[in-house]
Amino acid sequence: MATNPFTPTFGVTPPLLVGRQDEIDDFRAGLQEGVGAPERITLVTGLRGTGKTVMLNAYEDVAKSEGWLVLSETAGKDVVDRLANTEIPNLLRTIEPNQTRSRITSLTMSGFGAQRTVTELNEPAANLRHRMNQLLDAIDPEVGVLISLDEIHRNEDLEILGSTIQHLRREDRNVAFVGAGLPSSMRDLLASDQSAMFLRRADRRHLGGIEADDVRTALQVPIVDAGRTITPEALDVAVEGTQGYPFMVQLVGLETWRAARDSEQIGVEHAQRGVDRAHRKMGQLVHEPALADLSATDRSFLAAMAQDPQGPSRMGDIAQRLGVDANYASQYRIRLIDAEIIGPVGHGAVDFTMPYLREHLQRDALPGLRGASFPGRPALGAGPSTPALGAGSGPRAARHRVGEIER
Ligand SMILES: Nc1ncnc2c1ncn2[C@@H]1O[C@H](COP(=O)(O)OP(=O)(O)OP(=O)(O)O)[C@@H](O)[C@H]1O
Ligand SMILES: [Mg+2]
Known part of the structure; x- marks a missing residue:
């Protein structure tokens, strides 16, 4: 049986490096x-x-x-x-x-x-x-x-x-x-x-996403080199399933190849099964490490976003869910945009940049995070602290409000 050519392992050079x-x-x-x-x-x-x-x-x-x-x-x-x-x-x-x-x-x-x-x-x-x-x-x-x-x-x-x-x-x-x-x-x-x-x-x-044409090449060439073929329709499904995310190119490739078992030709059903399995594993392999790099407060912000069944999420809604004022929430918005976990969409809205992160949070992480509070005023580095909006605002008022949602 031919060897699976794909390498969904961090730090391991793929069988074909595309788009670089x-x-x-x-x-x-x-x-x-x-x-x-x-x-x-x-x-x-x-x-x-x-x-x-x-x-x-x-x-x-x-x-x-x-x-x-x-x-x-x-x-x-x-x-x-x-x-x-x-x-x-x-x-x-x-x-x-x-x-x-x-x-x-x-x-x-x-x-x-x-x-x-x-x-x-x-x-x-x-x-x-x-x-x-x-x-x-x-x-x-x-x-x-x-x-x-x-x-x-x-x-x-x-x-x-x-x-x-x-x-x-x-x-x-x-x-x-x-x-x-x-x-x-x-x-x-x-x-x-x-x-x-x-x-x-x-x-x-x-390094961002990889163009669909390049993803096609990155999947097809190693498959053919390793002694199998893939139908154009199956390739479409696999390409779409990667969302252009480099790690996913390897994971979808590996799972699709595996789903074909002994078959010389990879068909649509194999690709669909491969994509499903890759998506299930992505949470543990990609989303969890990315979330672990963030602070608890950043994660609460993302959890608040994930309460929208689909993106984008409006900043007003996020602030309301967190029980904080708009300025306060916007500081987190900036941090997460800098970290490239989220991106601005139009005026006053944001969405996830990482494919399937919303779904991951909804499925696996949200139940645990939903009750999580937005902790005290964050250490945002040396920058000037932005006072909260409205009468009787300022850090103390903000802290009070946070205290309220903690109960
Ligand atoms: N251009 C590419 N074409 C195809 N596969 C790629 C490409 N770039 C990376 N990959 C695959 O994606 C996976 C992740 O790559 P790599 O380990 O370099 O990521 P990273 O950015 O260093 O991640 P981390 O921040 O966790 O260290 C590897 O399996 C690698 O083979
Ligand atoms: Mg690395």
Whole structure:
């Protein structure tokens, strides 16, 4: 029996990556064109399951095919330390087995001014910069080093990394950086004062849905390559069932293939069964992780939206269901729009951006959330707090109203 070609697994490159050719071509051009090319600093954003990690993998492949060295990491604590003290030394060892060992020894034991080296290299930033220079010195100046960082969010290590790359670029070093993160993490990062200027100027690539024609190709080609066929009608059903959501392309593909069992040809019934199963699994695999990234208050807002059987939802209704005033609800509206979970529709209404999230909330989450209260005034960062509308309003009044609905 032929192997199922689809890969509904986070971080796993699909059998056919579709709809990302512009990104790939631009990035390649950026590496080829030289130090000043804007694509050399690229930030990828998108919701969970839109293909950020897979996009980074693709950028890394481009860099390798151009002869570049690649340092691939997931952001988090110690990323600077891991790069400076493990990844780069490992890479140095692979490119220059003999020379490198002596260089590394000279770095830690004696070499150019041992004392200065030791004190300077105690600083993570100086250490990373030094290691990067060492690496760049050891390779052909025509090629460079790509640092790829997944799951980025605001933290000290990212600032160190940012300033290091900024320095190296100012020194006309052949370096590039690609990072990926959720829209909300990226917003926090870019809003922070410390965030290196270079990140704010980065070439930003937003991963959204995939066009229907591309989804067709992404389903059909792997099926045929793996030794089966799919009827045009079945393909229509499967394409429609993905709603263009990248993760769903793989999940619908896998379930449709599976539903066909031993049949050489995938027909409409198989596709329908496959789509049904994919939709049932989407809640656990896509919606739940996305909801888990949000605050309890954000989730209450979404639950209030989901009380409308169909979208869009009117802001007035949402505020009323939550028992808060319009200004208060609108702050959450902005947060969730920034996080790209919802989008504005016309005047005064919003709708879900993620396919089937409304249905998921209605089916699985709403019973638990319906009674949930809208907690006290939210911490919305440093921005000015918006007073509530109406006489006797203001934070105290707002809190009082919230208290009322809590009962
Ligand atoms: N362009 C594409 N064409 C076909 N399948 C894709 C495409 N992009 C991503 N996928 C598939 O979607 C799934 C999710 O991709 P990926 O893990 O890169 O998402 P992500 O954005 O990194 O998610 P998370 O935020 O949870 O880390 C994978 O199964 C991947 O194979
Ligand atoms: Mg990812």
